Amino acid sequence: MAAEAVIVDAQVAPGHDGAAELVLRLRHPNGADEVVSVDAEVGFRLMQSCGVADVGGLAGHPWRRMINGG
Amino acid sequence: MFDVVIRNGSIIDGSGKAAFAGDLAIKDGRIAAVGKVEGEAARTIDALGKAVAPGFIDPHTHFDVQLLWDGAARPALEHGVTAVVPGNCSLSLAPLRAADRAKVVGMFQQIEEMPPEAFTQAFDWTWEDFAGYRDALAGKLQVNVAPLVGHSVIRLWVMGEAAQKRAATAQEIGRMQDLLRACLDAGAIGLSTSFVDLDEHGWPVPSRFAEYAELDALCAVLGEYGRMLQCVPEFYAMDLTIARIDQLAELSLRHDIPTTFSPLFDSAQAPESAPRAIARVEEQFARGARVWPQMQTRPIDLSFSLLRPSLFFARLPRWVRILRQPLEARLASLRDPETSQKMVADLGPDGGQLMMGHLVVRGGDAAPAALVGRTLGEIAAERGQAPARALIDLSLENGLDVAFLAASMGHAATDRIGPMLAHPLVHVGASDGGAHLASFATYGDTGYLFSEFVRASGALSLEQAVRKITADTADIWGLKDRGRLQPGAHADVVIFDPSTIARGAERPVFDMPGDGMRYTRDAVGVDTVLVNGEVAFEAGRYTETRSGVFCV
Numbered sequence: 001m002a003a004e005a006v007i008v009d010a011q012v013a014p015g016h017d018g019a020a021e022l023v024l025r026l027r028h029p030n031g032a033d034e035v036v037s038v039d040a041e042v043g044f045r046l047m048q049s050c051g052v053a054d055v056g057g058l059a060g061h062p063w064r065r066m067i068n069g070g
Numbered sequence: 071m072f073d074v075v076i077r078n079g080s081i082i083d084g085s086g087k088a089a090f091a092g093d094l095a096i097k098d099g100r101i102a103a104v105g106k107v108e109g110e111a112a113r114t115i116d117a118l119g120k121a122v123a124p125g126f127i128d129p130h131t132h133f134d135v136q137l138l139w140d141g142a143a144r145p146a147l148e149h150g151v152t153a154v155v156p157g158n159c160s161l162s163l164a165p166l167r168a169a170d171r172a173k174v175v176g177m178f179q180q181i182e183e184m185p186p187e188a189f190t191q192a193f194d195w196t197w198e199d200f201a202g203y204r205d206a207l208a209g210k211l212q213v214n215v216a217p218l219v220g221h222s223v224i225r226l227w228v229m230g231e232a233a234q235k236r237a238a239t240a241q242e243i244g245r246m247q248d249l250l251r252a253c254l255d256a257g258a259i260g261l262s263t264s265f266v267d268l269d270e271h272g273w274p275v276p277s278r279f280a281e282y283a284e285l286d287a288l289c290a291v292l293g294e295y296g297r298m299l300q301c302v303p304e305f306y307a308m309d310l311t312i313a314r315i316d317q318l319a320e321l322s323l324r325h326d327i328p329t330t331f332s333p334l335f336d337s338a339q340a341p342e343s344a345p346r347a348i349a350r351v352e353e354q355f356a357r358g359a360r361v362w363p364q365m366q367t368r369p370i371d372l373s374f375s376l377l378r379p380s381l382f383f384a385r386l387p388r389w390v391r392i393l394r395q396p397l398e399a400r401l402a403s404l405r406d407p408e409t410s411q412k413m414v415a416d417l418g419p420d421g422g423q424l425m426m427g428h429l430v431v432r433g434g435d436a437a438p439a440a441l442v443g444r445t446l447g448e449i450a451a452e453r454g455q456a457p458a459r460a461l462i463d464l465s466l467e468n469g470l471d472v473a474f475l476a477a478s479m480g481h482a483a484t485d486r487i488g489p490m491l492a493h494p495l496v497h498v499g500a501s502d503g504g505a506h507l508a509s510f511a512t513y514g515d516t517g518y519l520f521s522e523f524v525r526a527s528g529a530l531s532l533e534q535a536v537r538k539i540t541a542d543t544a545d546i547w548g549l550k551d552r553g554r555l556q557p558g559a560h561a562d563v564v565i566f567d568p569s570t571i572a573r574g575a576e577r578p579v580f581d582m583p584g585d586g587m588r589y590t591r592d593a594v595g596v597d598t599v600l601v602n603g604e605v606a607f608e609a610g611r612y613t614e615t616r617s618g619v620f621c622v
Contacts (some may be wrong), residue, residue, distance in 0.1 A: 011339045012381045014372035014480040016305065018509045020381035023339040035340040037306040040381045044394060053387030 003029035005063035079117030084541035099603035125152025125562030131503035142212035150564035157218030164203035176270035187584025201256035211618030221263035221277035233276035260298030293325030319359035332364035364499035370480035421456025434578030436471035488529025507588035514573025521572035561603035571595035
C-alpha cells in the first residue's frame, strides 16, 4: 500500500454551530500535519470503520478509512 | 435649532483617538457638531457618565427574513447595533422568482432554523427582484441595512434547477453579471458566496457548483462598483481556508475589491490554525490585497440532547452505541434498568460529576421551567442521583427533548483571542445574527467585546474596541458617512455605560412567527440608540420610529 495520511490525534470540540465535532490531526507521509474537523455523523462512521469504540482509539488509523469505510 | 443635542457625554468618535468630554448635536438626521455645542435643541439627552459612540455595525447577519416583520432586528438594536449586513453565505431573499421561493426557503431554514410560518404568515411576498425586496423593507426599518446579494440566488435565477447540478456556460455567466449589476444598482453592498453550506436535503447550495471563471466574472462586476465579496471558506480544514484566502487575494487584486471571509475562530484542539490564517492574511495585505477575516467575540457553547447522537459522548462506547440506535430502540435501552445502570457505571465513581455536573439545562424545549438554567450537578444532588443518572432520567421524563449546554467550550481563551481581535487586520464580526435560532443566541457580541476584552482582560482599550465595530467596519465595507461621530456623518449613535455594557444571559423566547422559539440575549448597559438622528431605543424600550434605511 502507498504511504498515506494517518490520524495521529482525535479530540472532541464544539463546532461553529454548537454541536460537538471531531477534530482530527492527520500526518502526511512527508511529515506535514493537517487538522480537519468532521461532524457527528462522519465522526461516528469513522469510528465504526476503524473498529474503535472510543475516539482515543483513532490514533494510528489511516485517514483513508473515512473515505472508503475501511 | 438642533433636533437633538446629547450633552455631557464622553465622546468616543470611532476614530480610535482618546475619549473626550463633550456634546453632540444632530440636525436633519446628520451630525451637526461635536465638542462644545451652543444652542438649543428640540430634545436634549443628558449623557453624563456615559460613553457616546457611533452606532455599532454588524457585518455578518441573516436578518433577511426577520427584517420584514421586525425592522429593529431585535435584539440587535438594543445592543447598540444601528446597521446590519444581511444576505451572507450566498443566500438572500432577492432576486428570487416566485417559483423558486420554496427552494430558497429550505436553504434559509437549514441555516437560520426559522419556523416555516416565518415565510408564510409574517409578510406579503410581493417582490422578485432586488429593488422589490428593498421596497418591501422601505418604511419598516429601525436599523440601517446594507444587504449583500447571494450568489446562490443569482445562480438560481439564471440557471433554474441546473444551478445545483453543473457549471455555468459563458452565456449564463454573462446573465449573472447583468443580474448582479441590477442588484448593486438597487442597493446591494456586495456579493456573498459559500463553499460550505448545504440545503435542507443535504445537497450543496448553488454557489458551490460555480467554477472559478464564474466567480471571477462576478467579481469583475463588483470591481465596477468597488463592492465587497463575502465568502464562507472550508473552515473545517485550515489548509483549504488558506487556499481560499489566496484565491480571495487574487480576486481582490485583480478587480480592486475588498473581500471578507468568516468564520475564523480559535481552537484549543488546533491552536495553530487561527494564527496561520492571520499570518496568511498579513502576507496578502502586504501584496496589496484586501482579505478581511471575520472573528466573533463570543465563545462557542456546546449543546446536545439525547434526541440525536452527540460526539459529547465519544469517549463512552456504551453510550455511543445506545444513543445511535433508532429512537424506539434507544428509548427501550434507556428505560431498561440494567442497561442504564451500566451506562451510569461507565462514568466511574463520581457518577459523571466531572464530565456532566457542569452541564446546564436549557430552556425552549420540553425541559421543566423550574430546571432551566440550573446545572445538572445541582439537580442531581436534589434528586439524590448521580449526574449521569439524572441526565438519563430527566431526558426520559421529557421525551428526550431536554437540551444540555456546556458553556464556553470553544473559542474561549481570552488571552489568545484578545490580541487577535485587536489585530489591525482582523475584522470583528461573524455574529450570525438572525441565524441558528434554535441552537444558540447570536446577539450581544458587541457587549461581550466590552465586558470581556476591554474591562476584564484589557486586550483592547475602550476607544479601540469602539473603532473596531464602527469606523473600521464602515471603512472595510465602504459605508459612506457611517461609523464616525463627525460633522456631516449620519447620526447613528449609541449611548452606553462603559462600566457595565455586556450581554445578558441566554434565554429562550417564543417570538418568532407561529410562536417559534429562539434563544436570545438582552442588552446590558445600553441606554439610548439613535438611528439617523431619531431615538430608536431608550430606557429599555423600543420606540416607534422607522428611521432605518438601505445604506451603502
